[in-house]
Amino acid sequence: MSTTAGKVLKCKAAVAWEAGKPLVIEEVEVAPPQKMEVRVKILFTSLCHTDLYFWEAKAQDSVFPRIFGHEASGIVESVGEDVTELVPGDHVLPVFTGECRDCAHCKSEESNMCTLLRINTDRGVMINDEKSRFSINGKPIYHFVGTSTFSEYTVVHVGCLAKINPLAPMDKVCVLSCGISTGLGATLNVAKPKKGSSVAIFGLGAVGLGAAEGARLAGASRVIGVDFKNSRYEEAKKFGVTEFINPKDYTKPVQEVIAEMTDGGVDRSVECTGNIDAMISAFECVHDGWGVAVLVGVPHKDAIFKTPPINFLNERTLKGTFFGNYKPRSDLPSVVEMYMNKELEVEKFITHEVPFAEINKAFELMLKGEGLRCIIKME
Amino acid sequence: MSSTVGQVIRCKAAVSWEAGKPLVIEEVEVAPPQNMEVRVKILFTSLCHTDVYFWEAKGQTPLFPRIFGHEAGGIVESIGEGVTDLKPGDKVLPIFTGECKECRHCKSSESNMCDLLRINTDRGAMLEDGKTRFSKNGQPIHHFLGTSTFSEYTVIHVGCLAKINPEAPLDKVCVLSCGISTGLGATLNVAKPTKGSTVAIFGLGAVGLAAAEGARIAGASRIIGVDLNPSRFEEAKKFGLTEFVNPKDHNKPVQEVLVEMTDGGVDRSVECTGNVNAMISAFECVHDGWGVAVLVGVPNKDDAFKTHPINLLNERTLKGTFFGNYKPRSDIPAVVEKYMNKELEVEKFITHKVTFSEINKAFEYMLKGESLRCIISMEN
Numbered sequence: 001m002s003t004t005a006g007k008v009l010k011c012k013a014a015v016a017w018e019a020g021k022p023l024v025i026e027e028v029e030v031a032p033p034q035k036m037e038v039r040v041k042i043l044f045t046s047l048c049h050t051d052l053y054f055w056e057a058k059a060q061d062s063v064f065p066r067i068f069g070h071e072a073s074g075i076v077e078s079v080g081e082d083v084t085e086l087v088p089g090d091h092v093l094p095v096f097t098g099e100c101r102d103c104a105h106c107k108s109e110e111s112n113m114c115t116l117l118r119i120n121t122d123r124g125v126m127i128n129d130e131k132s133r134f135s136i137n138g139k140p141i142y143h144f145v146g147t148s149t150f151s152e153y154t155v156v157h158v159g160c161l162a163k164i165n166p167l168a169p170m171d172k173v174c175v176l177s178c179g180i181s182t183g184l185g186a187t188l189n190v191a192k193p194k195k196g197s198s199v200a201i202f203g204l205g206a207v208g209l210g211a212a213e214g215a216r217l218a219g220a221s222r223v224i225g226v227d228f229k230n231s232r233y234e235e236a237k238k239f240g241v242t243e244f245i246n247p248k249d250y251t252k253p254v255q256e257v258i259a260e261m262t263d264g265g266v267d268r269s270v271e272c273t274g275n276i277d278a279m280i281s282a283f284e285c286v287h288d289g290w291g292v293a294v295l296v297g298v299p300h301k302d303a304i305f306k307t308p309p310i311n312f313l314n315e316r317t318l319k320g321t322f323f324g325n326y327k328p329r330s331d332l333p334s335v336v337e338m339y340m341n342k343e344l345e346v347e348k349f350i351t352h353e354v355p356f357a358e359i360n361k362a363f364e365l366m367l368k369g370e371g372l373r374c375i376i377k378m379e
Numbered sequence: 380m381s382s383t384v385g386q387v388i389r390c391k392a393a394v395s396w397e398a399g400k401p402l403v404i405e406e407v408e409v410a411p412p413q414n415m416e417v418r419v420k421i422l423f424t425s426l427c428h429t430d431v432y433f434w435e436a437k438g439q440t441p442l443f444p445r446i447f448g449h450e451a452g453g454i455v456e457s458i459g460e461g462v463t464d465l466k467p468g469d470k471v472l473p474i475f476t477g478e479c480k481e482c483r484h485c486k487s488s489e490s491n492m493c494d495l496l497r498i499n500t501d502r503g504a505m506l507e508d509g510k511t512r513f514s515k516n517g518q519p520i521h522h523f524l525g526t527s528t529f530s531e532y533t534v535i536h537v538g539c540l541a542k543i544n545p546e547a548p549l550d551k552v553c554v555l556s557c558g559i560s561t562g563l564g565a566t567l568n569v570a571k572p573t574k575g576s577t578v579a580i581f582g583l584g585a586v587g588l589a590a591a592e593g594a595r596i597a598g599a600s601r602i603i604g605v606d607l608n609p610s611r612f613e614e615a616k617k618f619g620l621t622e623f624v625n626p627k628d629h630n631k632p633v634q635e636v637l638v639e640m641t642d643g644g645v646d647r648s649v650e651c652t653g654n655v656n657a658m659i660s661a662f663e664c665v666h667d668g669w670g671v672a673v674l675v676g677v678p679n680k681d682d683a684f685k686t687h688p689i690n691l692l693n694e695r696t697l698k699g700t701f702f703g704n705y706k707p708r709s710d711i712p713a714v715v716e717k718y719m720n721k722e723l724e725v726e727k728f729i730t731h732k733v734t735f736s737e738i739n740k741a742f743e744y745m746l747k748g749e750s751l752r753c754i755i756s757m758e759n
Contacts, residue, residue, distance in 0.1 A: 108668060108669050110668065110669035110694070111667075111668025111694055112668075112694075113667060113668045113693060276688065279688060288490075289484045289487060289489065289490025289492045290489040290490045295688060295691045295692060296692075298688075298692060301689075303687070303688055304685050304686070305685065305686050305687070305688045305691065306684065307683065307684055308682075308684070309655060309658060309674060309677075309678045309683075309684045309699070311699070312684070312697060312698065312699025313675075313699040313700070313701055314492060314699065315489070315490055315492060315698075315701055317696065317698045317699075318696070318697045319691065319697075320690075320691030320692040320693065320696075321692070321694065322692055322693060325694070
């Protein structure tokens with residue numbers, strides 16, 4: 001690999017030329033990494049709903065042409081100036097949000113919202129020079145959330161790369177760099193259910209099932225899944241979900257249904273849909289005195305969260321989380337270790353696999369609501 | 380005292396016959412305590428805003444005649460059947476909410492909202508038999524919050540009495556049985572600011588100043604007071620307040636003002652007004668990533684708390700508290716000890732003192748906004 005260091009690389013990338021149109025496999029040029037940057041050879045990547053959302057670009061602007069992708073695993077090909085923590089050959093997970101280790105957020109134990117490198121969905125260039133590292137015939141192709149993993153090679157800020165155990169199977173742990181860690185951390189780091197407690201999970205997609213997995217690991221006695229789709233329940237049982245509620249089956253609000261099932265409310269709830277009514281239900285279904293509700297799913301920007309204040313005064317707590325409150329560099333490697341120790345099960349999240357050339361199939365599966373995670377194999 | 384055990388006591392009480400009218404000192408009869416009850420001789424009591432709110436009875440179903448009062452200090456006169464934790468002569472603080480020690484809430488380390496004895500503003504009688512222990516010429520007089528401390532003697536469920544250090548001066552620590560502990564606990568037990576952190580306190584009445592006192596004890600470096608009444612700022616300095624913001628002085632929402640003053644937001648905020656807009660400001664003024672806002676003040680029923688969900692997703696936490704999250708029997712004695720150890724300062728909360736016969740002056744001071752706490756001394 002060292003022969004390519006410092007040089008422009010030509011490789012394949014799945015380019016989105018236009019919103020909502022199938023990606024096209026193109027030969028692109030990938031410039032070498034600049035200061036604090038790392039060029040990574042991507043081995044496996046997966047599709048996450050956030051890629052889809054910004055590719056469709058219905059509710060907001062998105063720059064095009066763009067290389068999407070932010071759940072992946074790879075190997076460091078070369079490093080830019082001032083990069084000391086990584087060397088060529090290191091196994092890494094690129095992360096859509098970063099950790100500079102210098103700002104107040106990185107220094108706080110409680111936050112993972114790095115001032116410099118926190119998620120930015122608008123930015124399509126690298127911070128160092130505000131330019132893209134990708135081009136076709138001199139024309140720039142924009143980055144996405146600083147990762148752009150739908151490419152054989154990509155350039156990522158060192159603060160957005162988690163160095164992981166080189167023995168970890170890359171085709172499995174790639175899914176830990178976004179959705180599953182988001183859900184898992186929401187439960188383990190933020191909701192923190194005690195052994196034997198009751199937990200409600202709203203939304204049984206990959207993030208919700210990641211949250212349920214967290215509840216299983218924490219020893220929850222009841223994990224109540226809430227979803228509009230009955231078909232998700234069977235799958236959810238593999239993730240420790242013990243009971244299932246479809247709000248459509250009831251005339252009363254789902255929080256009342258849950259409160260009745262649990263003698264006053266659940267101990268913890270984790271909301272993974274982004275639907276504002278579900279967020280309010282997730283809060284109002286926790287028990288007074290000690291209940292904690294954690295919001296994960298991102299709503300549309302005009303949504304308003306609304307509840308009678310008595311719900312706080314009777315000692316319910318409402319929290320939100322971002323990326324499961326995991327600091328990318330400091331914490332993600334230990335999530336990989338949880339998998340290596342066989343505590344955390346990852347295979348059950350992976351329902352499909354396609355070669356890079358068939359990447360659009362992954363989009364089709366997600367649009368149809370089929371499957372949880374589809375691995376895209378680069379080689 | 381033992382000569383009154385098991386007998387009806389005749390004593391003075393300040394009876395509220397009608398909503399909003401001055402209390403009248405009457406001779407009333409106080410029946411002996413029944414199962415799990417305790418009859419207490421009240422030595423000192425103080426007026427809290429909740430007494431005034433239900434005395435005015437503007438918003439809710441009135442229950443009169445009634446004996447108000449729930450912040451007080453007294454001595455046990457006699458105990459009813461089943462009471463083992465207290466005996467005659469014990470010094471106690473009556474509390475408007477209780478701790479049965481058996482329900483899920485009492486057993487949880489996190490909650491103080493006892494299923495049996497939690498605050499009930501509608502109830503005017505004792506749980507045991509649904510009747511009152513107060514009467515005048517056979518006419519029942521209703522209880523308030525299970526305490527009714529505007530009386531020389533009262534009857535209270537044992538779960539609502541905190542047994543305190545016999546050396547503690549009741550004319551000072553009586554104020555710890557409600558408002559001050561509510562604010563103090565909101566900060567120390569719920570907001571939990573770390574040493575050197577920044578705290579915003581909304582509302583600088585007794586509860587807010589107690590929350591500020593908690594921030595002072597926790598070692599906060601900046602305690603920013605928010606109030607619409609600038610006359611409160613001078614007084615508030617005694618409680619550790621370092622800066623003041625009057626929302627009326629600014630065109631932009633107060634949360635934006637606070638965010639600018641603190642490079643992104645305060646570490647903790649404590650809301651002590653009950654005004655729903657202040658609650659929203661208190662939440663939106665804490666720093667993303669780690670900020671925690673604690674709601675204390677009780678709003679009108681119809682107001683809704685509203686915010687943009689992004690404020691939660693960027694890692695702010697919103698909590699509410701009731702009575703500072705203190706369990707009445709288990710935790711309040713330790714608050715008294717904080718005073719005895721000179722960690723907690725109480726005297727600065729006491730701005731006035733009247734005799735029992737002048738109890739209506741305490742109401743006047745509060746209605747005019749002139750006092751923090753007015754002690755009513757039962758013995759002339």
